[in-house]
Amino acid sequence: MPQFALWTKIKKKRAKIVSAWLDKRIPVSDRITLSHQKIFILPTQQGFNFVLVMIALFIGGVNYQNSLVLGMTFLLASLFMVSILHTFRNLSGVCFQAGHTEASFVGDFASFHVTLSREGERIYEAIQLEWRDCVPQVIDLIDETEHTARMLLPVTNRGIYNPGRIYVETRYPLGLFKAWSWVDLGVQCLVYPEPKKSVFTDINKHNFNINRDAGKIPVPEGNDDFDGLRKYKLGDPLRQIDWKAYARGRGLHTKTFVGYADETIWLDLDCVLEQGVEEGLSRLCYWVLKFSESGQNFGLRVGHEEVLPGVGRAHKIKCLEKLALFDRNKN
Amino acid sequence: MQVIYQIPRNSLTWLLVAVASVLAPHLSRTPFWLGIICVACICWRIQVYRGVWAFPNKYLKFFLVFMGTVGIYLHYGTFVGPPAGVALLIMAFAYKLLEIYTKRDAYVVTVLAYFVVATEFLFNQSIPMAVYSVFSLLAITASLIGLNQSQSHRKPWRTARLSGLILAQCVPLMLVLFILVPRIGPLWSLDFDAGGDSIGLSDTMSPGDFNNLTRSTSLAFRAKFEGNTPEPNQLYWRGLILYDFDGKTWSKGSAKLGEHQRNSELVYWPGDKRSAWFSEYNQDFSKQILATGDPESLKVFRYEVTLEPSDQTWLFGLDMPLSRQKGIGLSRDFRLLAKAPIDSVFRYQAESIVGINVDLDLPPWIKARALQLPEGTNYRALALAKRWRLRAGSDRGMIAKVLSHFNTQPFVYTLRTDKLGDNIVDDFLFDTQRGFCIHYAGSFSFLMRAAGIPARVVVGYLGGELNTLGDYLLVHQFDAHAWVEVWLEGEGWVRIDPTGAVAPERIESGIEQALAAENSFLDGVMFSALKYRDIAFINNLRLSVDYINMVWHERVLGYDSDLQNEFLVRLLGEVSPRRIAMALFLSGLLVMLLVSLLLFSQRSRKKTDPITLIYLKFCEKMSKAGITRMKGEGPDAFASRIETDYMQLGDSVTKITQAFSQLVYRDQSPEAEGEKQQRSQAEKKFKKMVREFSPHKLMR
Structure with a gap:
């Protein structure tokens, strides 16, 4: 339907204009304090209902010439007006600050931390944060001066994820008005491909580049030969703990193994391409996680880029980043 | 689901x-x-x-x-x-x-x-x-x-406090709107009876009718006079006039002077040009006023009455009343009437000219009604009246004869009356001789009519209680009274109160005094502040409460377009839509500004914790000694500066600073009972240290 297409086009255009206007009005910053030019305020549906009741009362008061009914009408009108100030005040002056973010995998949730804080004795109540598909969070700043909200946003696409503006709204205290703002803290996070399990032999069949030749140079933190014992550190894999020694009451110790530098597995995107690039990246992601967990020495090759074989957390993250940021067009 | x-x-x-x-x-x-x-x-x-x-x-x-x-x-x-x-x-x-x-x-x-x-x-x-x-x-x-x-908020009292705060902030704007928003008349007509049992006079009168009224302490109306309030014996509030007597009951008669008839012959409504009798009446008026020579010397009472709901159309006025207020009519027998039954508090202004003669020429049809007598009853009274009239020689003489009869014979003014038979006038005059106003008024009119003098019974209220707080009269139901108007050649209608011949106190000082002897005032009424009028404190309290009520009715409930106009003229000088709009806008803006100032003023004065306060006291002592802590200088830095500059102070200053740091930077987690005690001891010690610290002594 061409008309429909036109409509979407207009909608898109409008969204673009609005977003450009917002960028000018509430520029991106990692610390935003809401002031009058950043806050919008309008009556809610309840507010309109309230006005209807007010009008009904006014007509009743006039017709029955009843001063108290009229007085009540005027009180409601004042309540309506005063609630504008209260609702506006409940956003004005709140400071939003970006906290740390955690990378995540497609299909999982990216986690962002947003800190709301207040200054002085002003109290804020029931400020609602809505951010894309995140479950809305309601935040009070009554007894504490700041509150950090952990926002979990479901992610669907690999790469750099920029969730855009947070919609901040409050209807406190009477719900007759809503004050809102769109806050962009400029936060973003990296989204890794979704790990997809595949049988290693399958991958192997498809010409995974594996070098199984036993090397000569031992590399610590491998998993081939028993090397010795050291004191348990938080995060050591459970199956490397020397349980027998623990049972004898000698405390927790971790068995260390050595690997050999030459025994390197190369994970190569080119070998898993027939299911498509994304599928391939997902499979590679799975094995990156798997090998990192077991301490296997491996290297990664995606397109023209390469991560030299290695082990450890830093290596894992480097590989995941490569997978996340792989751009087919560039390579 | x-x-x-x-x-x-x-x-x-x-x-x-x-x-x-x-x-x-x-x-x-x-x-x-x-x-x-x-x-x-x-x-x-x-x-x-x-x-x-x-x-x-x-x-x-x-x-x-x-x-x-x-x-x-x-x-x-x-x-x-x-x-x-x-x-x-x-x-x-x-x-x-x-x-x-x-x-x-x-x-x-x-x-x-x-x-x-x-x-x-x-x-x-x-x-x-x-x-x-x-x-x-x-x-x-x-x-x-x-x-x-938020769902997690669980402090109901805090919510209530917030609600009170917000409502309090609404009050100023509400007042502005209440005063300034133009009051307009009803958009469409609504007849509505607020219900409630209104008691008051009924439109008939037979013995025993007033018994309920005389026991009722509820208010009939309030009246405020311009200038001085007349003497109590002048305060005959005419309500309605009864012409027809059937031997037992006095009633206002069949339709002829009916309340609901909008007949211009019977009721004059302001602005009504066709009413012939009213123009005559007016001419009479002018003639009489001219005859007195000096119109200024005429006694005119101007008053405002706030009538409680009565469910009746009649209004109360002193004789002879006139009201220029729209919607208030004057009946042919010179009473004020409202267009519809009064079902909510109703205010009206009226004026009465004292000493004006009305109906100098009595139309025959009124005369006929004022002479009507039931046939075949009360023979003894009829005979007596005829005899007396012959003997008296004049109408005036007849009146005097009857009044002196009431005065000299053993007639008693009492609320505890005996039951009367079928011939109530005969029974009362010759047998029981005990009664109150309606007995006297009824029999008096009967005797007058029997003697050929036109007479009619007037029912209303007599007197009232002056509330000195607002200088207004309170007229209660128990002030209900009945008296008589007789028509005399050359004088018109003349008021005669036969009760005065029996119990002059009733007229001079009210029903309570009149009944003092038998102590029957408000007999059977259990609780009423009115019963304790002689206790000054209770009486003052009662009158103050009534004053507040009066102000409430007049200023708040009665704030209508007239009152608003009057008030705004005083406030703005001139009332025009533009001025009102300006006033509304500006005062509304001002009030809102004040509220927002209250809301947005940064209340940044943080509560300083008590320990810091003690430390600040120490700093004050130091600065008195000439050593001032610089801006941004922490306690430790301050202490080490003092230590290097003033050796003598070093020891105690270090101790104080250490104690302070320990107290301020202590573990904030919830503490056990023992720790609490320890801390409060440390606090006391710190306080003592600062109190006893004197830089002057040490530097000497």
């Missing part, structure tokens, strides 16, 4: 309080079963919240609503008009409690609650009701706030 919205506990608590408080005053008026429904709905809602009961299903709901609607129709016979309408509203409101599935439903209930509060004012506008409504409003607003607070 839909997801049911759970109202936050905070909100539900206040919502239930609000609903209960909003419904309570209505239930005294509505049928009793509606009260049961309301209570049941509130209980049911509580059970639903507690998870004990479920919401009613839709068939049950339909059944309940249907039965309720039928019940209301059966009770009121209509759905139209405030009483039935409000009953319906209340029922719907109560049932809606059982239908709160979404947040929107909760809003509907709260906003509706505001409406229900206001409907109560249709029936009761007293000060206690207004004050009570403020509490209802607090609860409703609290529940509205609760709806908008």
Whole structure:
């Protein structure tokens, strides 16, 4: 339907204009304090209902010439007006600050931390944060001066994820008005491909580049030969703990193994391409996680880029980043 | 199955309080079963919240609503008009409690609650009701706030305080609107009887009729005079005039001078040009005023009457009254009349000219009515009157004869009368001789008519109690009185009060004095401040309360377009739509600015913790000694500076600073009992150290 297409086009255009206007009005910053030019305020549906009741009362008061009914009408009108100030005040002056973010995998949730804080004795109540598909969070700043909200946003696409503006709204205290703002803290996070399990032999069949030749140079933190014992550190894999020694009451110790530098597995995107690039990246992601967990020495090759074989957390993250940021067009 | 919205506990608590408080005053008026429904709905809602009961299903709901609607129709016979309408509203409101599935439903209930509060004012506008409504409003607003607070908020009193704060901030703007928003007349005509049993004079008079009135302490009306209030014996408030006597009962007669007849021959309405009798009356008036030579010397009373609802059209005025107010008519027998029965407090201005003769030429049809007598009754009185008239020689003489008869014979003024037989005039005059105003007025008129003198009975109030606080008169139901007007050649209608011949105290100082001997005033009335008038404290309190009530009625409830106009002229100098709009806009803006100043002024004065305060005291001592802590200089840096510069102070300053740091930077986690004690000891020690610290002594 061409008309429909036109409509979407207009909608898109409008969204673009609005977003450009917002960028000018509430520029991106990692610390935003809401002031009058950043806050919008309008009556809610309840507010309109309230006005209807007010009008009904006014007509009743006039017709029955009843001063108290009229007085009540005027009180409601004042309540309506005063609630504008209260609702506006409940956003004005709140400071939003970006906290740390955690990378995540497609299909999982990216986690962002947003800190709301207040200054002085002003109290804020029931400020609602809505951010894309995140479950809305309601935040009070009554007894504490700041509150950090952990926002979990479901992610669907690999790469750099920029969730855009947070919609901040409050209807406190009477719900007759809503004050809102769109806050962009400029936060973003990296989204890794979704790990997809595949049988290693399958991958192997498809010409995974594996070098199984036993090397000569031992590399610590491998998993081939028993090397010795050291004191348990938080995060050591459970199956490397020397349980027998623990049972004898000698405390927790971790068995260390050595690997050999030459025994390197190369994970190569080119070998898993027939299911498509994304599928391939997902499979590679799975094995990156798997090998990192077991301490296997491996290297990664995606397109023209390469991560030299290695082990450890830093290596894992480097590989995941490569997978996340792989751009087919560039390579 | 839909997801049911759970109202936050905070909100539900206040919502239930609000609903209960909003419904309570209505239930005294509505049928009793509606009260049961309301209570049941509130209980049911509580059970639903507690998870004990479920919401009613839709068939049950339909059944309940249907039965309720039928019940209301059966009770009121209509759905139209405030009483039935409000009953319906209340029922719907109560049932809606059982239908709160979404947040929107909760809003509907709260906003509706505001409406229900206001409907109560249709029936009761007293000060206690207004004050009570403020509490209802607090609860409703609290529940509205609760709806908008986060689910985790569990401090109902904090919510209530917020509600009070917000409402308090609304008051200034409300006052501005109340005073300045133009009051307009009804958009369409609504006849509505607020109900309530109004007591007062009835339009007939027979022995025993006044018994209820003389025991009633309720207010008939208030009257405020311009200038001095007349003497009590001048305060004959004429209400209605009775012509017809059937041997037992006096009544105003069949239709001839009927209240509801808009016949211009009988009632003159201001602006009415066709009324012939009124123009004659006016001419008479002018002639008489000219005859006195000096119009200024005429005694004119100008007064304003605030009449309590009476359900009657007659208004009260001193003789001979005139009102220029629109909607107030003057009847052919010179009484003030309203167009419709007075069903709510009604104010009117009137003036009375004292000593004017009216009806110098009495139209024959009035004369005939004023001479009417029932046939075949009260033979003895008839015979006596004829005899006396012959002997007296003149009408005046006849009147004097009858009055002296009342005065010299053993007649008693009493509320404890004996039952009279069929010939009430005969029985009273010759047998019992005990009675009060209506007995005397009735028999007097009878005797007058029997002697051929036109006479009519006037019913109204006599006297009133002066409230010196606002300088106005309070006229109570027990001030009800009856007297007589006789028509004399060349004088017109003349007021005669036969009761005065028996009990002059009744006229001079009121009914209480007149009944002092038999102590029957307010006999049978259990509680009334009026009964304790002789106790100064109670009496003053009663009069103060009435004064407040008077001001409330006059200034608040009676604030209509006239009063508003009058007030605004004084306030703005001139009343024009533009001026009012400007005043409204500017004062509204000013008030809102003040509220926002209150809201937005950064209350940054943080509460300083007590330990820091003690430390600051130490710094003050140091600065008095000439050593001032610099801006941004921490306690440790300050201490080490002192130590290097002033060796003598070093020791104690270091100790104080250390104690301070330990107290301030202590572990903030909840402490055990022992730790608490330890800390409070350390605090005391620190306090003592600072108190005893004296830089001057050490530096010497």
